[in-house]
Amino acid sequence: MADTTTRSTSTTTADPNGATSSPATTTNTTDTPALVPEAAPRFDTSSANATYYANLTIDSFSPIIVYDPPMSVDTGAWHTPITDSILSEIGPLSQRDWHLGTYMRSEMPNATILFFFEGSELYLYGDRGPSYGAFSVQVDSGTTELRSAYTPAQPIGGSSLLDAVRGLSEGRHKAVVTIAGTRTGLVEGSGFLLDYVVVRQNVGTGQPKISDVRGADLEKLGSWKTWTKDEVTVQQGQNVTQTKTIVSSNAKGESLTYSFSNATAVQVYGTRNATNGAYSISLTSSSPSVVGNTTTYNGSFPCDFPDRTNNLTSCEWRGSVLKHAAANLDPAANYTLKLENTDDSPGGRIFDVDLIRTFGGNGVVLEPGSLAPGGSGLDAGNGSSGGASGGGTQNGALRADAVGSSFALVVLVWCLLFRDGFGFGRL
Structure with a gap:
């Protein structure tokens, strides 16, 4: 209205x-x-x-x-x-x-x-x-x-x-x-x-916290029989880069399921190019007051133009885009999010995801505009719970690889700043 x-x-x-x-x-x-x-x-x-x-x-x-x-x-x-x-x-x-x-x-x-x-x-x-x-x-x-x-x-x-x-x-x-x-x-x-x-x-x-499921934790969620895990570094806008893990499958019917509660909104991110295809996202709940729904999307984008070669993934944006979003969720309800590859193209097309994010009472409070450094809303003990269990302890925590990357970046910047003093800037 x-x-x-x-x-x-x-x-x-x-x-x-x-x-x-x-x-x-x-x-x-x-x-x-x-x-x-x-x-x-x-x-x-x-x-x-x-x-x-x-x-x-x-x-x-x-x-x-x-x-x-x-x-x-x-x-x-x-x-x-x-x-x-x-x-x-x-x-x-x-x-x-x-x-x-x-x-x-x-x-x-x-x-x-x-x-x-x-x-x-x-x-x-x-x-x-x-x-x-x-x-x-x-x-x-x-x-x-x-x-x-x-x-x-x-x-x-x-x-x-x-x-x-x-x-x-x-x-x-x-x-x-x-x-x-x-x-x-x-x-x-x-x-x-x-x-x-x-x-x-x-x-x-009340200001909601953010609980993220990303990286290797996405693998714990589903029925992935034929899946691929790719580590990629992408540009996230002006002068911002981020390394992420993208989990994908080209088999129709493959899915992942994520259960969560104490949330007011959920978002799903992944890539989009000519290798991607149709997918569906359903959100259901055991609560009788919540009406479930399923949305189907076309994740393909025709980047394979006739006058270009080897360009199936040469779209303008190689990183993440928003692939689904739902708000106005009941924080008292338990939800199940199912992501499924529904494409029936010959040879199969890809469905992928690199982040599931929920807003609610669990997780961490991130600075506005900042990129989450990693972490997960999954419970480290069983890998099956949503942000309602364990999100507050792991989400947003720097992992060892992120710390190592940050240290390497600091060293690189330090070397560039002082390269002339060590003769690095001269041939």
């Missing part, structure tokens, strides 16, 4: 009867900054009821977001930094400061972007400039609002706020963005570019 919905005043409502689209502000500053995958969220609270809220970032590359027509080399409906050849006023679009280095851009009228989210506020971020035009945003069955991304000058740097929807009832909502293109008689372009989405959602009363 959206009875009290309000709109941001920092973006421009496109006037269908106007001679031109009024220029919107070109500032990129915002109080809802994007967070790289797996980073600790920023919390804020309402003093009236002591409710805590967190900002959830959904990148344009996330399988939670559905594009229609689908991303395809054949249709050319959507462009990414790999396929985009259009230059902006200040250089190639791919060289701009995009979140995670990705975006989705289209100039096709009536092309749509659809996604479901849980929360009370929604923020859309993308590009503005002379090549962009009108678009509409509808949340649930509310009024379809017409907006414009046109500005006479191209902004410099990162993304701009395109639209904000506030005052939604806390819960699950559906958002649809439709490209309107260039309207007759108006000085504007035809394009639309989405960089990322930020959702503000309720995560309970």
